[in-house]
Amino acid sequence: MAHIPDGILSAPVLLGGGVLAAAGVGLALRRMDDRAIVRVAILSAVFFTASLLSFPLGPSSVHLMLSGLMGLMLGPGAFVAVLVGLVLQVLLFGIGGLTTLGVNTLNIAAPGVLLGLLAAPRIGRATPGQRAVLAGAVGGGAVLLTGAMVAASLWLSASEYVPVARVLWLAYAPLAAIEAAVTAVVVGFLARVEPAALSPDGPR
Template sequence: MAHIPDGILSVPVLVGGAAVAAAGVALAIRRIDDRAIPRMAILSAVFFVASLISVPIGPSSVHLLLSGLMGLILGVGVFPAVVVALALQAVLFGFGGLTTLGINATNIALPGAVIGWLLGPWVRRARSPFRAGMWAAAGGGLCVLATGGLVALALWLSSSEFTPVARVVLITYLPLALADAAITAAVVGFLARVRPQALLPHLSDTGDR
């Protein structure tokens, strides 16, 4: 899905993706307090394992993302969680690449961070675990579709020859969006019922909206 390998994308796309990822990591380091570190490590490990099960499609691959879940729980902390997991996958298993680490991380983490900012307060203020799960499902599905759009955009900006591949990748994201939405809803609904404080992102300098 977002494991675009080295040698595919143009230099401007690589630089732009790396800049966004670096800014996201820097912001997370400034805003996330120590209470969020264990959850960042756990969710990074979950993403690492889940995204190892992938199906190659052209220059990209299809796999579970769970970025909506990470964004709702970690907020902007989704950036370092994703960067660490992708870096280990590239080094240990050859998934993705090192030059594309920034753009791959941006494609996954940016939608998660945005969904966490937009829908996180609605999830935490939901009057029932079911409603929290429904908001989370919407966020999980939207994250997958947004990542698909970003991957397609990165391919298209790099070369018009990738346009057919980008269209195929976008189509494959529809069932994956449903799968991610279901998993995100189940996890968030469970946490809202048994441990709602686990849904707080623990931002050190901002309050919940």
């Protein structure tokens, strides 16, 4: 659902999304050290696998994106994890498109990175209940922001896509609830067994 295929978006949207995604990937690579590479690879594999499990919902389908979780654990490194997962999906299964890699990477990764960086410092100091609420807000909020960005990408490309964009964004609401619950559970588990995993900079 967040994987926009080739031939739909206008050239300015493709160019703008590609430039912003490249900036995010560049920032992530500059900050990445040897320890972060392993974490990025693992979460990229999780994202790749989760995105293949789609479930029909009305005229579209939904699948877990886990962008909020990646944002909490990787920070800007989520751009790299998402890009690698999307490239593999395009080449192996034809999901999404090569020309839309930049836009799709931006739409999926940016909300998780933004919300993850905002919430990460608070999650480390929160009580278990507060941590669950914060993690759920990051997971669900990232999905809703992705939906808004996908809708905006379509709207900016052609006015004919506006009705489709509105319906498509509504389809993200159930997924947001699921992602909120999954993110809260995973973050709660990691906080108990490996708190350093919730730091985008990794253990020191």
